[in-house]
Amino acid sequence: MGITDFSWKLADHPNIPKGKTIALIVLDGWGEASPDPYNCIHVADTPTMDSLKKGNPDYWRLVRAHGTAVGLPTEDDMGNSEVGHNALGAGRIFAQGAKLVDAALASGKIYDGEGFNYIKECFETNTLHLIGLLSDGGVHSRLDQLQLLLKGASEKGAKRIRVHFLTDGRDVLDGSSVAFVEALEQDLEQLRKKGVDARIASGGGRMYVTMDRYENDWGVVKRGWDAQVLGEAPYKFKSAVEAVKKLRADGHNDQYLPPFVIVDENEKPVGPVVDGDAVVTVNFRADRMTMVAKALEYENFDSFDRVRFPKIRYAGMLQYDGELKLPSHYLVSPPEIDRTSGEYLVHNGIRTFACSETVKFGHVTFFWNGNRSGYFNSEFEEYVEIPSDSGITFNVQPKMKALEIGEKARDAILSGKFDQVRVNIPNGDMVGHTGDIEATVVACKAADEAVKMILDAIEQVGGIYVVTADHGNAEDMVKRNKTGQPLLDKNGQIQILTSHTLQPVPIAIGGPGLAPGVRFRKDVPDGGLANVAATVMNLHGFEAPSDYEPTLIEVVGN
Numbered sequence: 001m002g003i004t005d006f007s008w009k010l011a012d013h014p015n016i017p018k019g020k021t022i023a024l025i026v027l028d029g030w031g032e033a034s035p036d037p038y039n040c041i042h043v044a045d046t047p048t049m050d051s052l053k054k055g056n057p058d059y060w061r062l063v064r065a066h067g068t069a070v071g072l073p074t075e076d077d078m079g080n081s082e083v084g085h086n087a088l089g090a091g092r093i094f095a096q097g098a099k100l101v102d103a104a105l106a107s108g109k110i111y112d113g114e115g116f117n118y119i120k121e122c123f124e125t126n127t128l129h130l131i132g133l134l135s136d137g138g139v140h141s142r143l144d145q146l147q148l149l150l151k152g153a154s155e156k157g158a159k160r161i162r163v164h165f166l167t168d169g170r171d172v173l174d175g176s177s178v179a180f181v182e183a184l185e186q187d188l189e190q191l192r193k194k195g196v197d198a199r200i201a202s203g204g205g206r207m208y209v210t211m212d213r214y215e216n217d218w219g220v221v222k223r224g225w226d227a228q229v230l231g232e233a234p235y236k237f238k239s240a241v242e243a244v245k246k247l248r249a250d251g252h253n254d255q256y257l258p259p260f261v262i263v264d265e266n267e268k269p270v271g272p273v274v275d276g277d278a279v280v281t282v283n284f285r286a287d288r289m290t291m292v293a294k295a296l297e298y299e300n301f302d303s304f305d306r307v308r309f310p311k312i313r314y315a316g317m318l319q320y321d322g323e324l325k326l327p328s329h330y331l332v333s334p335p336e337i338d339r340t341s342g343e344y345l346v347h348n349g350i351r352t353f354a355c356s357e358t359v360k361f362g363h364v365t366f367f368w369n370g371n372r373s374g375y376f377n378s379e380f381e382e383y384v385e386i387p388s389d390s391g392i393t394f395n396v397q398p399k400m401k402a403l404e405i406g407e408k409a410r411d412a413i414l415s416g417k418f419d420q421v422r423v424n425i426p427n428g429d430m431v432g433h434t435g436d437i438e439a440t441v442v443a444c445k446a447a448d449e450a451v452k453m454i455l456d457a458i459e460q461v462g463g464i465y466v467v468t469a470d471h472g473n474a475e476d477m478v479k480r481n482k483t484g485q486p487l488l489d490k491n492g493q494i495q496i497l498t499s500h501t502l503q504p505v506p507i508a509i510g511g512p513g514l515a516p517g518v519r520f521r522k523d524v525p526d527g528g529l530a531n532v533a534a535t536v537m538n539l540h541g542f543e544a545p546s547d548y549e550p551t552l553i554e555v556v557g558n
């Protein structure tokens with residue numbers, strides 16, 4: 001762990017006083033990119049964020065939010081909320097799920113672990129089901145990992161395999177699902193040639209089937225359950241490629257493809273889950289797997305009627321929730337994100353308020369706290385969740401709950417009951433993922449207004465603000481070639497980018513409570529999200545632990 005004489009007690013900062021209320025604002029999906037018509041943050045009216053930028057370089061700067069700076073395998077990996085909030089909260093860079101799974105597959109250790117040995121028991125007599133997101137987005141899962149696992153499991157004796165995939169279109173281009181399904185079919189064909197009965201059994205779009213999060217809409221998970229476990233869905237097809245092509249032609253996009261099952265010549269589903277089977281959820285990222293993991297694992301469960309609860313051996317690619325120990329079996333151990341800044345600060349008497357709306361609530365709590373649900377100490381913490389709209393795509397409601405989040409934060413700041421008021425403002429990200437440029441512009445304006453409300457409250461109480469983001473999204477809505485020009489599809493239309501980006505994100509500090517002489521230092525040019533935790537600890541009047549990534553600030557003129 002690299003630190004000796006461990007203690008939760010933080011040393012006092014030599015020049016920064018304690019006792020200032022700090023607003024810590026994370027704009028989800030808010031990167032920095034050149035001004036251009038596809039930069040919705042630039043196009044939108046965002047006077048508050050614009051004024052913060054004028055503080056460059058002493059009070060505004062950029063930080064890295066993708067690739068190795070947040071524990072991802074390569075610099076080609078875009079940032080995402082999980083790794084971004086983990087880094088912001090933990091103050092150190094941990095090798096993340098994507099990287100840990102890569103390593104376990106490369107070394108073969110994945111096949112020696114408890115999780116694999118547990119599911120292997122079913123291989124001789126029963127079916128192995130793999131459920132997960134099918135793309136190379138690298139945010140929740142990766143196709144190449146699924147391909148290696150298919151190969152490895154069959155070599156280790158799996159005789160009958162069924163894949164239940166979720167189409168993406170959110171971390172990758174909409175419409176790319178067809179090619180991913182074709183690639184998967186080719187691999188399954190290879191396995192069949194080797195005598196393995198390997199087939200696709202069901203499918204559906206990630207935002208409509210299975211991958212809900214933070215209990216926003218259990219109906220999403222139920223649709224997945226019905227197709228994957230019960231073998232029931234509104235659409236039945238003989239081929240998965242045909243299914244995806246037909247449903248897309250009918251106007252559904254990849255993210256929202258309705259559920260379907262693959263049936264045999266007698267119209268019987270080819271892969272429902274039955275007693276004695278093994279199931280692996282192949283996503284490494286936690287938030288959108290926790291609900292389905294509960295449905296697959298919990299004996300007592302009343303979030304929807306499962307109709308049938310088969311006796312299976314279930315393992316996650318990773319353990320998704322360390323506090324709940326969910327699932328209890330997993331193929332790869334998750335990153336052990338310990339001693340987060342939230343836990344330290346609570347031990348040092350910092351009273352914390354955290355808030356977002358449902359779709360991002362776990363980001364400022366669960367991810368912030370190192371994938372840990374619940375409070376460290378409920379006497380010092382209050383987490384408020386504002387219910388998100390469900391059953392809609394957020395381009396129809398681009399303001400989302402930004403105003404309500406702003407109001408809750410404002411009230412918490414003015415109450416005087418908290419030292420840190422932390423929020424996630426989701427608009428740039430959630431609306432950016434819809435690919436609707438006009439709506440994303442409205443979303444960015446709404447986010448900016450929420451920031452203003454919070455900064456005004458900080459002004460009133462003489463506090464400090466820290467405004468940053470977890471990764472890019474709304475600042476670039478078009479796929480580009482290497483020289484940065486928008487790419488056109490075969491019909492001459494620009495290719496809309498629904499995903500996150502590789503862009504850096506801004507961080508701004510200020511407010512009447514900022515001690516004189518505090519400014520951004522210039523000797524951490526490569527600073528990333530993991531440098532923010534030490535910065536915030538300093539602003540609370542503490543030195544950060546010695547193994548945290550260095551602070552971004554210095555105090556001059558003392």
Ligand SMILES: O=C(O)[C@@H](CO)OP(=O)(O)O
Nearest residue numbers: 080081082139170171429
């Ligand atoms: O919606 C999600 O699951 C991801 C994109 O796959 O977005 P974020 O990391 O911002 O939560």
Ligand SMILES: [Mn+2]
Nearest residue numbers: 028029081470
């Ligand atoms: Mn995010």
Ligand SMILES: [Mn+2]
Nearest residue numbers: 029429430433
């Ligand atoms: Mn996102």
